[in-house]
Each structure stands twice: as C-alpha cells, then as structure tokens.
Amino acid sequence: MCTAATYKTKDFYMGRTLDYEFSYGDEITVTPRNYPFHFRHMEELENHYAIIGMAHVADDYPLYYDAVNEKGLGMAGLNFVGNAVYQEIQEGRENVAQFEFIPWILSQCASVEEAKKMLAEMNLVGTVFAPQFPAAQLHWILADKYACITIECVREGLKVYDNPAGVLTNNPPFEQQMFLLNQYMHLSPKQPENHFSEQLPLQTYSRGMGALGLPGDLSSTSRFAKVAFTRAHAVSGDSEAESVSQFFHILGSVDQQRGCCEVAEDKYEITIYTSCWNAQKGIYYYNTYENHQITAVDMHRENLDGTTLARYPLIQKGEIRWQN
Ligand SMILES: C[C@H](CCC(=O)NCCS(=O)(=O)O)[C@H]1CC[C@H]2[C@@H]3[C@H](O)C[C@@H]4C[C@H](O)CC[C@]4(C)[C@H]3C[C@H](O)[C@]12C
Numbered sequence: 001m002c003t004a005a006t007y008k009t010k011d012f013y014m015g016r017t018l019d020y021e022f023s024y025g026d027e028i029t030v031t032p033r034n035y036p037f038h039f040r041h042m043e044e045l046e047n048h049y050a051i052i053g054m055a056h057v058a059d060d061y062p063l064y065y066d067a068v069n070e071k072g073l074g075m076a077g078l079n080f081v082g083n084a085v086y087q088e089i090q091e092g093r094e095n096v097a098q099f100e101f102i103p104w105i106l107s108q109c110a111s112v113e114e115a116k117k118m119l120a121e122m123n124l125v126g127t128v129f130a131p132q133f134p135a136a137q138l139h140w141i142l143a144d145k146y147a148c149i150t151i152e153c154v155r156e157g158l159k160v161y162d163n164p165a166g167v168l169t170n171n172p173p174f175e176q177q178m179f180l181l182n183q184y185m186h187l188s189p190k191q192p193e194n195h196f197s198e199q200l201p202l203q204t205y206s207r208g209m210g211a212l213g214l215p216g217d218l219s220s221t222s223r224f225a226k227v228a229f230t231r232a233h234a235v236s237g238d239s240e241a242e243s244v245s246q247f248f249h250i251l252g253s254v255d256q257q258r259g260c261c262e263v264a265e266d267k268y269e270i271t272i273y274t275s276c277w278n279a280q281k282g283i284y285y286y287n288t289y290e291n292h293q294i295t296a297v298d299m300h301r302e303n304l305d306g307t308t309l310a311r312y313p314l315i316q317k318g319e320i321r322w323q324n
Contacts (some may be wrong), residue, residue, distance in 0.1 A: 006166040010238035012145035015276035041095035046109035071110035073281035077138035084137035086126035097127035112147035170220040
C-alpha cells in the first residue's frame with residue numbers, strides 16, 4: 001500500500017509513503033537538464049527540465065517512483081493492481097512506456113495545465129524496461145501549487161480526474177475512493193453534540209470524539225479517508241521546518257508498522273520510506289522505517305546543467321540522540 005498527498009502553507013509540498021515488503025534499491029536521484037532521455041517509442045530528448053525524486057537506477061536510467069521538477073510540478077506512482085490496463089502502440093500518438101511516464105511529463109511540463117495537454121496526445125503502453133522488471137501496475141497523482149489530478153489507465157482508456165482531496169492511495173479506482181468519502185462527511189475535529197436523542201443525557205467523555213468512525217486500519221480505502229481528513233484539518237506555521245514537520249505527521253497518520261499487514265507467511269508490508277518535497281525549492285526530504293531523522297537533498301546544490309545523474313542512497317540507519 002502507498003499513500004500520497006499534497007499540502008500547502010507558504011510553499012507547496014507533496015510526497016508519499018512507499019509501503020511494500022521489499023525494496024528495489026531506492027536512491028534520491030537528480031536528473032540534470034542535459035541528461036538525454038532515450039524514449040522507447042519517441043524521439044530522444046536532449047534538453048529538458050531537471051528532476052529530483054526517488055528512483056531505482058538501472059543501466060544509468062532513473063526509474064522514478066515519485067519526483068518533482070525544477071518548475072514545481074510533482075508526480076507519484078502508486079500500485080493499482082488489477083485495474084491498470086496499458087494500451088497498444090498506436091501510430092501518430094505519443095507512445096509512452098509506463099516506466100517513462102514520470103520522466104516524460106516532468107521533463108517537459110511546467111504545470112498541471114501543460115501536462116493535461118500532453119496527456120491528450122499520450123498513449124500509455126506496457127513496454128517493459130527490461131525482462132526482470134515487469135510493467136508496474138500503477139496510477140498517478142500529479143500536482144503543482146494550483147491543481148491536482150489523478151491519472152488512471154484502465155480497460156476503457158486513459159482517465160484524468162480532478163483531485164480535490166489532494167490524496168491518492170491504491171485500489172479501488174479514484175472515483176470510488178472519492179465516493180466513499182461521502183460516508184465520513186459528519187466527521188469533525190470539533191467535539192460532537194448530542195443529536196442522538198434529547199431524551200438521553202449523552203456527553204463527550206474524551207477529546208477527539210468528533211472524528212469517531214474515522215477508519216484506522218491499513219486498507220487502501222481506509223487510508224484514503226484517514227489521510228484526507230488529516231490533511232484537510234492539518235494546521236501548521238508557514239516556515240519550512242513547521243511545514244515539513246507537519247507534512248510528515250499527515251502521512252504518519254497512515255504509517256505501516258511491521259507485523260500489521262501480512263502479505264505472505266512471515267512477510268509484512270511496511271512503510272519503507274516517506275518522502276516530502278518542497279515543490280518551489282526543489283528540496284526532497286525523506287525518512288525511512290529505521291531512520292526517523294528527516295534527511296534532505298537539494299536539487300539546486302547539484303550541477304543542473306550537467307549530463308549525468310546524481311545519486312544518493314537512502315540513509316537507513318537511525319540514531320538515538322542521548323541526553324545524559
Ligand atoms: C511497489 C511500488 C508501489 C508500492 C505500493 O503502491 N504498494 C501498495 C501495495 S498494494 O497494491 O496496495 O498491495 C511501485 C511504485 C513505483 C514502482 C517502480 C516504478 O514504476 C519504476 C519501475 C517500473 C518497472 O516497470 C518495474 C520496476 C520499477 C522500479 C517499479 C517497481 C515497483 O512497482 C514500484 C516501486
């Protein structure tokens with residue numbers, strides 16, 4: 001399972017949890033402007049926007065999971081197993097392989113508006129990067145500080161939805177996730193009043209009772225509701241430290257602890273990493289399951305006019321700060 005969200009204070013932030021039972025070998029990867037993208041079914045792109053994000057690098061190619069470009073447009077791919085259906089190659093269209101989708105959009109679009117125009121020309125195909133990497137069945141959240149959309153390629157074709165919740169998890173399709181939110185419209189951060197019965201002396205006995213009924217399990221629909229509620233009510237100061245800290249708390253509301261989601265005997269899905277990027281500043285923050293310290297990589301500290309990838313393996317080891 002995975003969860004992605006957007007968040008706005010003075011700056012615009014976005015990020016995701018990556019929940020899985022194993023890691024592909026993830027690295028914060030900066031693709032500079034002159035790294036050539038050799039697309040499988042389209043012309044090579046020699047110059048483009050710089051990108052920073054989490055990727056598995058194979059044969060010097062950044063297989064991005066989530067990323068943001070220097071214009072502040074960000075995108076994340078989340079599992080959509082059983083529902084993602086890629087298209088057949090078609091002459092006269094932009095045939096984008098699923099693993100090229102994030103680089104193709106982020107290298108060329110400065111905004112969601114621009115991306116929507118590119119999506120109208122796109123044919124998303126299932127071409128694999130290499131035999132050992134079968135096509136990942138994903139759907140995507142794409143956002144800048146003005147707009148957020150969800151992109152799903154299903155049996156009926158490519159669907160693009162406005163995403164007013166600013167949240168994405170996994171199955172079922174996005175429209176159903178949004179519909180299910182109707183169930184929770186009575187929830188509130190304020191304490192409830194007794195509408196149950198005037199004849200009964202009902203009282204609140206604990207703080208937080210306004211959100212009684214907000215799900216806490218790890219299913220995709222429950223995480224969608226939990227994080228949508230948390231994000232909608234999150235309050236923080238405008239500073240970078242307060243905003244980033246609050247963002248990690250928002251996604252922390254759907255953190256997966258080892259042992260609670262068994263996917264095979266003795267195999268558990270966990271939150272491998274949580275990311276948060278400041279879209280305007282091009283800074284990528286993350287922490288990992290064992291390392292709660294927030295670590296940052298700033299794209300603007302790299303040579304963005306270069307031709308080679310800059311790669312930073314995740315710092316996985318946590319440290320305890322002793323006070324005595
Ligand atoms: C496993 C990751 C998604 C995690 C997730 O959504 N978990 C939910 C589990 S569940 O459905 O709810 O059960 C996805 C997100 C991005 C994916 C990677 C990216 O798409 C980049 C390449 C794409 C290649 O086709 C496969 C390898 C790969 C390197 C992908 C491996 C894997 O599928 C990743 C890492």
